[in-house]
Amino acid sequence: MIKLHNSLSRKKEIFKPITEGIVKMYACGPTVYDYAHIGNFRTYIMEDVLRRILKYNDLSVLYVQNITDVGHLVGDGDTGEDKMEKGAKAAGKTAWEIAKFFTEEYLKDSHKLNILDPNVSARATDHIADQIAMVKKLEELGFAYKISDGIYFDTSKSKNYGEIAQLDKEGLREGARVEKNPEKRNETDFALWKFSPKDKKRQMEWNSPWGVGFPGWHIECSAMSTKYLGETFDVHAGGVDLLPVHHTNEIAQNEAVFGHKTINYWVHGAFLLVNGGRMGKSLGNAYTLVDLEKRGFDPLVFRYFVFSASYRQPLNFTWQAMEGASRSYENIIQKISDILEEPLTVDKNYLAIEYVNKFKELINNDMALPEALSILWEIIKDKAVPNKIKINTIANFDEVLGLSLIEKAVTKKGEGFNIPEEVIALSKERELARSNKDWKKSDEIRKKIIDMGFEIKDTDAGTKVSLIK
Ligand code: AMP
Ligand code: ZN
Secondary structure, three states: OOEEEEOOOOEEEEOOOOEOOEEEEEEOOOEOOOOOOHHHHHHHHHHHHHHHHHHHOOOEEEEEEEEEOOOOEOOOOOOOOEHHHHHHHHHOOOHHHHHHHHHHHHHHHHHHOOOOOOOEEEEHHHHHHHHHHHHHHHHHOOOEEEEOOEEEEOHHHOOOOOOOOOOOHHHHHHHHOOOOOOOOOOOOOEEEEEEOOOOOOOOOOEOOOOOOEEEOHHHHHHHHHHHHHOOOEEEEEEEHHHHHHHHHHHHHHHHHHHOOOOEEEEEEEOOEEEOOEEOOHHHOOOOOHHHHHHOOOOHHHHHHHHOOOOOOOOEEEOHHHHHHHHHHHHHHHHHHHHHOOOOEEEOOOOOOHHHHHHHHHHHOEOOOHHHHHHHHHHHHHOOOOOHHHHHHHHHHHHHHHOOOHHHHHHHHHOHHHOOOHHHHHHHHHHHHHHHOOOHHHHHHHHHHHHHOOEEEEEEOOEEEEEEOO
């Protein structure tokens, strides 16, 4: 049983997917006008862990994340420059060039943090027609109106506008942080389609039934999530700042088009802070993963650091805290490497089941990672658990933690024991194939492993991988 805090009810709820065994999940991705900062990555790591926990529970997850490469304006509202065009100007490049560059950088950093790639990574600019179609639908249904700078959503027509944020009208107005626009019918109304300015040409603009322009920021997530996941899906995640405006508006759009509730669980991650305040690109106090690497930190130390607090609690970033996390992470790797025995045995049935149960109970309890880490420490220190069982149990935990614990320990052990991560991954895959009695696949994987210079033996104690001598 998985329990998850749902921002809709503000309670921890028992998680039940719409279709048994399958979870459809969407998360708001980066706006690619600059490097993602480590605050953003705290949220992406939380989403990655949630996805891994769902998989760990034998659910198959269809995970979609968007890439915002147009329409996100500087003020998060409907005024100000487009972040992409502003970023491009600052870099002396085109908006298309910086979108490509920062999307690649984002993926590189995600990989360094062991964040698994989404099943679908959807770019806003690849889905302009879908967004126009949704705005058209909203217009047909009477939710949209035109003013001089664009097509707007009439929030007074929405049944429960702002329910998720549980803010009164004042709060929503404040949350919206929009400059007053006297043409709008309600202060909380937001742009669905913005017209290109008459006096200058935008780099990113498209024809539409209403005139040349670009989509509003919120419509991309509604259009792309429902395109790939259907009109009702299970989980939508993001950082807590998105709740009062972006997610409130996504809900308003979806429910207007489909006439019913469309997303069952909303999961919001708390902020990474610096000196007790928000870390933000625009505040000039944002560190990137490369900044951390320049100071000598392994990116996975940051992933480990993120696990030191519940995802719902703000976490303060300091270099001192990173030093502490680094020592602790190194210590774990050292201890694992001390108990590694050659040949490495990979067997998913070779587990300390009481530890696995405790670990599972904690991660399934609204992702209690600090507590789950203490179980990791407990088993590492437990002298009563045989080494092979310990190693396999740690490898099992790492399916969720994604800290490359075994791979790093193997590397640390030295040359003679250097089984590459790829070979370990392949042997895990082969184990799975064998347990599914897929002998053809298992043989294919064995051949691949041999081609890479390793031999693989199936013994009573499990599968053993070693270097061909
Ligand atoms: P953005 O690129 O600004 O659209 O943000 C991408 C993601 O990072 C969103 O889910 C935000 O909620 C999240 N985010 C932004 N700043 C922080 C922060 N300081 N800590 C944690 N998450 C953040
Ligand atoms: Zn979004």
